[in-house]
Amino acid sequence: MQPFFITILCVWLSLCLYAQQTADSLQVVDIETITIKEAKALINSFSDNDTLTSNAISITNSLQQQSNFYVNTSSPNGLASLSLNGAAAKSIPVVWQNHNLNSIMNGIIDVQLLDNFLFNSIEIKYADSFEQAGWGGNAATVSVKDLVSSPIHIQHQLGSFGKQKIGLAYNWHHKKIQNNTKVFYMKAANDFPILQPQLNKEKQNNNAIKDWGILNNTAFTISKNHHFNINLWWQNTEREIASPLFTSNNNSTQVDSTFRLNLGWQYKPLNLKASVAYFNELNAYYNPQINIIGIHKTTAIKSYVTHHKKINKAFILSNSISYNWYQATSTNFEGKRFRNNVILKSILLYQLKNLPLKLKADVVVDFTDDKLLPIRPGVYAIYKLNSKFEIASQLSRHYSLPTFNDLYWSPGGNNELKPESGYLANLHFTYNNKNQLLKLSLFNSSINNEIVWLPGIAYWSPENVNKLQSKGFGLKAQQMFTITNKSKLNIIFNYNYLDAKDVNSNSESNLQLIYRPKHKASIGLTYYLAQHLQFNYSHQITSKRFTTVDNSNFVPAFNTANISINYKIKIDKANLNIEATLLNAYNTYYEVTANRPMPGTHFLITTNLNF
Numbered sequence: 115m116q117p118f119f120i121t122i123l124c125v126w127l128s129l130c131l132y133a134q135q136t137a138d139s140l141q142v143v144d145i146e147t148i149t150i151k152e153a154k155a156l157i158n159s160f161s162d163n164d165t166l167t168s169n170a171i172s173i174t175n176s177l178q179q180q181s182n183f184y185v186n187t188s189s190p191n192g193l194a195s196l197s198l199n200g201a202a203a204k205s206i207p208v209v210w211q212n213h214n215l216n217s218i219m220n221g222i223i224d225v226q227l228l229d230n231f232l233f234n235s236i237e238i239k240y241a242d243s244f245e246q247a248g249w250g251g252n253a254a255t256v257s258v259k260d261l262v263s264s265p266i267h268i269q270h271q272l273g274s275f276g277k278q279k280i281g282l283a284y285n286w287h288h289k290k291i292q293n294n295t296k297v298f299y300m301k302a303a304n305d306f307p308i309l310q311p312q313l314n315k316e317k318q319n320n321n322a323i324k325d326w327g328i329l330n331n332t333a334f335t336i337s338k339n340h341h342f343n344i345n346l347w348w349q350n351t352e353r354e355i356a357s358p359l360f361t362s363n364n365n366s367t368q369v370d371s372t373f374r375l376n377l378g379w380q381y382k383p384l385n386l387k388a389s390v391a392y393f394n395e396l397n398a399y400y401n402p403q404i405n406i407i408g409i410h411k412t413t414a415i416k417s418y419v420t421h422h423k424k425i426n427k428a429f430i431l432s433n434s435i436s437y438n439w440y441q442a443t444s445t446n447f448e449g450k451r452f453r454n455n456v457i458l459k460s461i462l463l464y465q466l467k468n469l470p471l472k473l474k475a476d477v478v479v480d481f482t483d484d485k486l487l488p489i490r491p492g493v494y495a496i497y498k499l500n501s502k503f504e505i506a507s508q509l510s511r512h513y514s515l516p517t518f519n520d521l522y523w524s525p526g527g528n529n530e531l532k533p534e535s536g537y538l539a540n541l542h543f544t545y546n547n548k549n550q551l552l553k554l555s556l557f558n559s560s561i562n563n564e565i566v567w568l569p570g571i572a573y574w575s576p577e578n579v580n581k582l583q584s585k586g587f588g589l590k591a592q593q594m595f596t597i598t599n600k601s602k603l604n605i606i607f608n609y610n611y612l613d614a615k616d617v618n619s620n621s622e623s624n625l626q627l628i629y630r631p632k633h634k635a636s637i638g639l640t641y642y643l644a645q646h647l648q649f650n651y652s653h654q655i656t657s658k659r660f661t662t663v664d665n666s667n668f669v670p671a672f673n674t675a676n677i678s679i680n681y682k683i684k685i686d687k688a689n690l691n692i693e694a695t696l697l698n699a700y701n702t703y704y705e706v707t708a709n710r711p712m713p714g715t716h717f718l719i720t721t722n723l724n725f
Contacts, residue, residue, distance in 0.1 A: 199253055236258060461476040
């Protein structure tokens with residue numbers, strides 16, 4: 115296997131050199147270089163993108179309110195996972211510094227652990243192929259970013275149920291060095307009253323959280339051509355885990371501790387970009403009632419090199435190679451578990467200035483544990499009818515290996531599992547005219563051998579039981595109205611329809627997959643008065659979610675609203691921003707996860723001071 119891999123690697127490198135040498139030898143072709151930034155922008159243009167600003171509440175709330183993601187969570191600060199268009203969380207890589215954060219143990223990341231002070235911007239690429247993920251044909255890629263706005267930023271939050279948070283950001287630069295540091299501390303009791311109390315519980319208990327962390331980014335301009343950056347992220351979260359309704363309190367607790375370090379380098383003359391990252395993560399669970407202690411540790415080394423070359427006026431070639439090494443230990447595993455992969459990816463872009471057509475083809479070659487996985491191709495096209503209207507299409511192969519928990523968890527793991535495989539297809543129609551945006555997205559996917567954990571006599575166990583078929587559409591409409599010279603009204607509407615079914619021959623074809631809502635809609639209204647005052651109203655509706663495969667049980671539909679007022683004032687050289695938010699304004703009782711109630715009406719006051 116090793117000689118075969120070396121041969122493939124040599125062929126890939128030869129193609130890179132061939133693109134360089136052949137282009138230089140053709141005198142009739144005008145060879146132009148392209149910067150890393152320009153190539154990245156062009157590659158990203160083939161994805162249906164959204165950029166969200168994190169609201170004052172949380173990143174999970176931002177995704178739930180401002181996009182078509184469904185966020186499944188058990189409490190305001192409990193475990194939260196994403197799904198989109200029928201695809202589970204492991205098909206949605208969450209990315210930091212171009213490295214995948216999803217755990218090798220369960221394939222997901224708890225998005226509740228992404229703090230909205232550390233990361234104030236979210237970039238979403240729908241139907242994106244992300245080579246560092248180790249999978250192909252993702253439903254979307256979510257990138258968290260920290261944008262710097264001022265040299266000094268102080269934030270304080272005070273909210274219901276004992277919530278307090280303080281954050282400090284400091285940004286400075288000196289000659290060829292720029293540094294940005296953010297630190298935060300947050301705590302909350304989350305002991306809210308239950309609006310529909312049961313006999314055993316009138317108030318939520320054992321639901322507190324303490325969370326603190328630091329994010330540091332340092333960039334060095336070594337020379338005109340060499341740029342180097344160091345990114346460090348450390349965070350520690352201690353949570354109590356509330357018991358579901360109708361069960362006794364077991365006083366469970368969980369600790370999540372992460373250390374992530376990334377080193378990056380760019381060399382402009384050759385349009386090279388390289389990165390190596392080290393991740394160390396700990397998850398510790400304790401249930402004193404039945405004396406269960408779970409300690410799970412993962413270590414990962416991730417690296418990649420990318421190169422972009424403009425072959426001629428029409429073609430751009432982009433190549434990347436990444437290496438990822440994983441190690442996991444767990445009280446539910448026997449011994450240490452390892453996985454490593456080498457991933458080669460080539461992208462060919464076609465664009466002519468005289469034609470309103472752009473084409474992209476990519477191919478991903480993945481060697482995992484010295485085995486060649488099925489090659490994952492993808493094709494993309496964008497056609498601009500005019501300056502306002504464009505049509506985009508995407509078709510890519512999906513392939514996902516079982517996670518460590520799927521294979522090795524004791525009890526229940528299944529080392530006979532097959533990888534998931536299938537395809538994802540999308541078609542987008544976009545109309546964009548200054549203050550107007552209308553986007554219609556059609557999607558269709560088919561996944562074979564979907565891995566699902568099913569209940570047994572004594573414990574749950576994963577099996578390849580499903581052929582998942584998802585189809586539907588998403589709609590986004592946005593309009594900015596100018597009311598007066600000093601006032602504007604912005605309206606954003608999102609709607610998503612999902613038909614996600616298990617189409618096994620032994621199952622009924624009209625059964626919706628569990629925790630996949632058929633309908634999800636949200637509307638946001640923002641009224642700007644002069645430059646100082648802002649009123650926001652957001653409302654979301656989520657249809658019922660089935661909790662059993664036979665669709666006999668479900669979590670009822672719910673709709674909730676948030677209202678906020680934002681006031682900005684300039685004091686000498688400082689900018690003060692005060693935002694008051696009323697969450698669940700209509701005091702609605704609802705559950706996102708079965709038997710885990712969410713809080714009624716509560717408030718959050720956020721103060722931001724920038725110097």
